[in-house]
Amino acid sequence: MKKSFTILCLFLLSSYAVAQTIQTIQSIINKVSIDTLMNNLRELTGDKPVILNNVSTSLLSRNRYSAGNSYTPIYLMQKFSRLGLVSFQQNFMSDGQNVYAIQNGTTKSNQYVIICAHYDNMPSGGFAPGADDNGSGTAAVLEAARILSKYNFEYTIIYALWDLEEYGLYGSNYYASEASFRGDNIVAVINLDMIAWDSNNDYKAEVHTRNVSNSLELGLLVHDVNSKYSIGINLFTSNPGSTASDHASFWRFNYPAVLLIEIMSDFNLYYHKTTDDITKVNKTFYEKMTKLALGVTATSAVPIQNTSVAQTFPSEFQLYQHYPNPFNPETTISYKLQAPSKVSLKVFDLFSREVATLVNEYQQTGTYNSQFLASLEAGQLSSGIYFYTLRAGNFLQTRKMLLIK
Numbered sequence: 001m002k003k004s005f006t007i008l009c010l011f012l013l014s015s016y017a018v019a020q021t022i023q024t025i026q027s028i029i030n031k032v033s034i035d036t037l038m039n040n041l042r043e044l045t046g047d048k049p050v051i052l053n054n055v056s057t058s059l060l061s062r063n064r065y066s067a068g069n070s071y072t073p074i075y076l077m078q079k080f081s082r083l084g085l086v087s088f089q090q091n092f093m094s095d096g097q098n099v100y101a102i103q104n105g106t107t108k109s110n111q112y113v114i115i116c117a118h119y120d121n122m123p124s125g126g127f128a129p130g131a132d133d134n135g136s137g138t139a140a141v142l143e144a145a146r147i148l149s150k151y152n153f154e155y156t157i158i159y160a161l162w163d164l165e166e167y168g169l170y171g172s173n174y175y176a177s178e179a180s181f182r183g184d185n186i187v188a189v190i191n192l193d194m195i196a197w198d199s200n201n202d203y204k205a206e207v208h209t210r211n212v213s214n215s216l217e218l219g220l221l222v223h224d225v226n227s228k229y230s231i232g233i234n235l236f237t238s239n240p241g242s243t244a245s246d247h248a249s250f251w252r253f254n255y256p257a258v259l260l261i262e263i264m265s266d267f268n269l270y271y272h273k274t275t276d277d278i279t280k281v282n283k284t285f286y287e288k289m290t291k292l293a294l295g296v297t298a299t300s301a302v303p304i305q306n307t308s309v310a311q312t313f314p315s316e317f318q319l320y321q322h323y324p325n326p327f328n329p330e331t332t333i334s335y336k337l338q339a340p341s342k343v344s345l346k347v348f349d350l351f352s353r354e355v356a357t358l359v360n361e362y363q364q365t366g367t368y369n370s371q372f373l374a375s376l377e378a379g380q381l382s383s384g385i386y387f388y389t390l391r392a393g394n395f396l397q398t399r400k401m402l403l404i405k
């Protein structure tokens with residue numbers, strides 16, 4: 001009797017937790033605003049000027065061969081940093097520039113959920129709005145960052161915007177290969193590419209998946225979120241799905257990934273033309289697709305229910321993944337203090353031997369960057385794995401880094 005009572009209590013507690021999770025994800029979905037999406041999209045397509053470094057500029061093209069292309073990563077970095085997210089520009093090849101921002105998870109911070117889109121576009125030439133392809137996905141990732149950054153999640157969320165997708169998935173491939181090399185534990189990649197075209201209001205869309213890692217399960221989750229939260233997308237599965245967008249870079253390295261895209265049988269008539277502009281956007285469809293993407297991302301990252309837990313959890317003390325990684329000889333370690341604290345930041349080798357003390361002092365609230373120059377520390381370090389540990393008051397966190405000479 002007592003035992004069954006305990007089981008009943010546990011059952012009620014877990015049902016309560018499930019109900020809370022559903023409520024939190026519903027509140028996230030409800031916050032998606034077509035006005036914010038369209039404002040982002042107007043800026044990305046050059047329809048509305050943006051202020052970059054105090055100068056009014058229009059993003060007339062995001063194509064690699066266009067003169068103004070270099071403005072877009074600056075704009076994207078600015079959008080993320082205004083949300084309080086730590087953002088990175090990742091340069092690759094001679095002219096590629098990925099931009100991504102990291103929102104650290106609480107209990108599973110070394111496992112990553114990536115919501116992503118390519119921001120580059122077509123055609124080459126002076127003017128290319130690329131509203132549907134792929135301003136739509138890019139603006140949706142920015143909307144995800146705006147909304148999800150106000151919540152705490154168990155898993156770390158990465159908001160990633162790739163460059164040079166149009167020329168061979170170069171940006172995502174560079175990131176995925178580096179992630180694989182580091183051994184990053186990526187649990188879900190949600191790629192958005194062309195999510196705002198629906199010529200006949202049937203709200204049809206596709207989720208592309210493959211039998212790679214947990215991609216099929218992730219595809220099922222997209223259906224589940226669509227029905228559970230009554231989002232109203234008429235969703236079809238493509239399996240084995242297309243490899244013509246950035247999720248395929250993650251499949252290549254055996255990571256679970258899906259693509260969300262408008263249905264191929266109603267193909268965008270203005271694809272890769274200078275007429276792919278904001279007037280062609282189906283706003284109701286676009287809002288639904290963004291809601292679906294945020295619902296899937298939030299479900300994968302697992303929101304922390306209890307607001308009192310969220311408030312007292314020391315997530316505002318954060319030690320970020322250093323950049324670049326791997327590195328040689330220099331890398332930057334960033335951290336955030338939510339209160340003035342006695343801070344120590346130290347580097348250790350595989351055998352827990354201290355090789356450097358980077359910080360050891362009382363510091364005020366704020367975000368700090370610390371440089372680690374391997375060649376100057378402890379008489380030339382050899383290639384291999386190192387750890388860095390941040391102590392700030394009761395907060396303690398360790399991360400791994402890789403030196404490659």
Ligand SMILES: [Zn+2]
Nearest residue numbers: 133134193194
């Ligand atoms: Zn595209």
